[in-house]
Amino acid sequence: MRTSPSVMRASPTSMAADWAAGAMFRLLFAISVLFLVLPVIVSVVLSFDNRQFLGPFPPTQFSLRWYRGFFENPAYLDGLIVSLKLAVISTAISTVAGACAAYVLSLGRWPGRDTIEMLFLSPKFVPTVVIGFSMLGFASAIEVFDPFTRLIMGHVVITLPFTVRATLASLIGIRASLVEAAISLGAPPWRAFLDVTLPLARTGIVAGGLMAFVLSFDEVAVSLFLSDAFTQTLPIALVAEMRANLNLTVAAVSTVFAAVTILIVFFLDRAVGLDRVIGQGIYRG
Amino acid sequence: MNSAGLNLVNAMKRFGDLAAVDGASLSMQSGEIVALLGPSGCGKTTTLRLIAGFEQLDAGSIEIAGTDIARLPPYRRDIGLVFQDYALFPHLTVAQNVNYGMVQRGVPKAEQERRRNELLRLARLEGLGERRPAALSGGQQQRVALARALAISPKLLLLDEPLSNLDAKLRETLRIELRDILRTVGTTTLVVTHDQTEAIGLADRIALMNKGRIVQIGTAREIYQEPATRFVAEFIGQSIWFSGHLKQGLDRAEFVSDDGIVLPVAPPTSVRPDVGLSIRPEHIHLPARPSDIGCIPATVTIIEFFGAELIVSCRLDSGRVIRIPVRSDESLPATGARVELGVAPERCRVIADG
Numbered sequence: 001m002r003t004s005p006s007v008m009r010a011s012p013t014s015m016a017a018d019w020a021a022g023a024m025f026r027l028l029f030a031i032s033v034l035f036l037v038l039p040v041i042v043s044v045v046l047s048f049d050n051r052q053f054l055g056p057f058p059p060t061q062f063s064l065r066w067y068r069g070f071f072e073n074p075a076y077l078d079g080l081i082v083s084l085k086l087a088v089i090s091t092a093i094s095t096v097a098g099a100c101a102a103y104v105l106s107l108g109r110w111p112g113r114d115t116i117e118m119l120f121l122s123p124k125f126v127p128t129v130v131i132g133f134s135m136l137g138f139a140s141a142i143e144v145f146d147p148f149t150r151l152i153m154g155h156v157v158i159t160l161p162f163t164v165r166a167t168l169a170s171l172i173g174i175r176a177s178l179v180e181a182a183i184s185l186g187a188p189p190w191r192a193f194l195d196v197t198l199p200l201a202r203t204g205i206v207a208g209g210l211m212a213f214v215l216s217f218d219e220v221a222v223s224l225f226l227s228d229a230f231t232q233t234l235p236i237a238l239v240a241e242m243r244a245n246l247n248l249t250v251a252a253v254s255t256v257f258a259a260v261t262i263l264i265v266f267f268l269d270r271a272v273g274l275d276r277v278i279g280q281g282i283y284r285g
Numbered sequence: 286m287n288s289a290g291l292n293l294v295n296a297m298k299r300f301g302d303l304a305a306v307d308g309a310s311l312s313m314q315s316g317e318i319v320a321l322l323g324p325s326g327c328g329k330t331t332t333l334r335l336i337a338g339f340e341q342l343d344a345g346s347i348e349i350a351g352t353d354i355a356r357l358p359p360y361r362r363d364i365g366l367v368f369q370d371y372a373l374f375p376h377l378t379v380a381q382n383v384n385y386g387m388v389q390r391g392v393p394k395a396e397q398e399r400r401r402n403e404l405l406r407l408a409r410l411e412g413l414g415e416r417r418p419a420a421l422s423g424g425q426q427q428r429v430a431l432a433r434a435l436a437i438s439p440k441l442l443l444l445d446e447p448l449s450n451l452d453a454k455l456r457e458t459l460r461i462e463l464r465d466i467l468r469t470v471g472t473t474t475l476v477v478t479h480d481q482t483e484a485i486g487l488a489d490r491i492a493l494m495n496k497g498r499i500v501q502i503g504t505a506r507e508i509y510q511e512p513a514t515r516f517v518a519e520f521i522g523q524s525i526w527f528s529g530h531l532k533q534g535l536d537r538a539e540f541v542s543d544d545g546i547v548l549p550v551a552p553p554t555s556v557r558p559d560v561g562l563s564i565r566p567e568h569i570h571l572p573a574r575p576s577d578i579g580c581i582p583a584t585v586t587i588i589e590f591f592g593a594e595l596i597v598s599c600r601l602d603s604g605r606v607i608r609i610p611v612r613s614d615e616s617l618p619a620t621g622a623r624v625e626l627g628v629a630p631e632r633c634r635v636i637a638d639g
Binding site for chain 2: 181182
């Protein structure tokens with residue numbers, strides 16, 4: 001078939017439409033960013049407000065009084081310590097368990113594999129309130145009444161989908177030939193796992209762990225069910241304080257909270273960036 | 286020299302209903318380079334994985350230097366393997382990659398370094414030891430994989446489609462380079478490939494594989510001149526195939542094709558019922574020479590010019606068109622002319638239709 005040569009030219013109207021679409025897209029993007037960032041900025045600015053009451057924005061005078069209030073209130077400090085301890089321990093358990101589960105899931109197809117994977121990922125889709133309540137019932141059924149142990153159990157369950165998912169994604173990226181190459185060179189399978197699989201999955205494991213940490217640190221609903229009056233996480237203490245007497249200490253705590261979270265996300269991004277560098281090595285033909 | 290001969294006897298491997306390797310036998314001398322050549326799905330990759338130990342034999346045996354290794358795990362077989370995708374460890378440097386097998390074997394540090402430098406020089410990778418694999422070209426990556434496999438002084442080296450991942454333009458150069466390296470080291474080497482140029486260019490002998498069996502082993506020339514079956518004749522080079530039957534007299538034999546062509550042939554050594562006639566196109570004379578006893582009437586349809594050679598398409602009376610190469614300095618019949626195609630009886634090979 002022969003086609004007559006012709007030059008494609010865009011009509012002025014279609015060019016204008018393209019321009020309008022592009023502008024609209026940028027505008028929507030800017031609005032979304034503002035919606036995400038503005039409330040946080042307002043809360044950060046308010047946390048430095050010198051006024052006794054919740055006055056109109058922006059504040060007229062600045063001070064660190066609410067931060068002083070935060071550090072002088074034992075409920076917050078205790079909450080911070082509980083939250084950090086809880087996040088560290090449940091992240092450690094969730095990362096190790098999640099990595100092991102992901103490794104088994106990555107070994108190939110076997111009957112029931114997809115069901116098991118779904119089971120590991122299911123806490124993502126079940127409302128956290130339901131998980132919190134179920135875990136409370138389960139803990140009392142197996143006679144665990146220590147609130148901190150209960151909290152760890154609950155937090156491991158809700159963070160597991162993230163550690164399994166992140167590790168599985170990086171394990172699937174490792175070609176089978178890499179492990180076989182190590183074995184053909186004389187490494188027994190366990191040695192090949194340590195020398196090849198683990199280092200190449202490391203970034204996925206680290207990313208999953210950081211995600212688990214942030215999730216555990218910020219968690220409210222599950223903790224609400226599993227904590228008691230003496231063992232409270234920082235978010236629970238924050239909610240309780242906000243209900244009892246609403247003042248700007250909440251803004252100061254939120255700012256500290258946001259700062260810690262941003263720090264963790266920063267590390268997460270570095271881990272993911274590293275992943276990309278190694279990924280090139282894996283996928284290069 | 287550490288390398289040894291390989292003896293694969295009646296190897297069988299099934300995957301469910303499919304017999305991937307169906308009684309393959311192959312014998313290699315120490316230091317020999319053999320290409321395992323066949324179309325995709327013929328079982329050559331499974332054969333390689335059986336020898337390497339990544340698949341278990343259902344029946345048969347694999348011997349290296351007279352010892353059956355079929356029950357040994359792959360990490361104890363001392364077989365160097367170069368993967369099709371090279372499988373270089375992306376998180377390790379070139380030097381660490383090459384060292385890996387020696388580290389597993391507890392080779393002393395000084396010896397590791399000596400051997401590594403020797404291999405990097407041989408593979409023309411000097412000065413690249415600290416690079417990561419991702420920072421190397423495809424050809425360099427392949428030579429790292431080769432150096433890494435040779436570092437363990439393997440009894441046997443296996444190469445899986447060594448050139449298929451490379452740029453078509455580079456392939457020719459790299460094939461010659463690879464052959465030189467293999468000849469220098471002198472390790473017994475089995476090259477698995479689907480590309481006959483690669484097989485002919487790299488190997489001393491070619492083992493042709495089809496449907497899970499090794500159908501013929503020999504030098505490229507032997508296989509080309511005396512193909513054992515129709516598959517071999519058509520896989521290596523061109524073949525014009527006639528199905529039909531053999532009429533054998535006392536001192537001569539004739540082949541009668543299904544479309545009525547009768548050609549005298551050299552009496553075949555063994556006669557099987559499912560035979561056919563294979564003729565290499567370049568053995569057909571156009572027009573027939575006086576010495577040709579058998580003739581095939583045909584009509585010239587198209588003449589194509591390719592420099593030193595012409596391709597003349599001829600339509601046989603059965604309607605079938607065959608393409609015959611002719612030197613361009615020979616005088617030729619015109620398009621549409623009736624001609625007699627001739628062929629010497631010894632060039633007509635009656636072989637199995639398999």
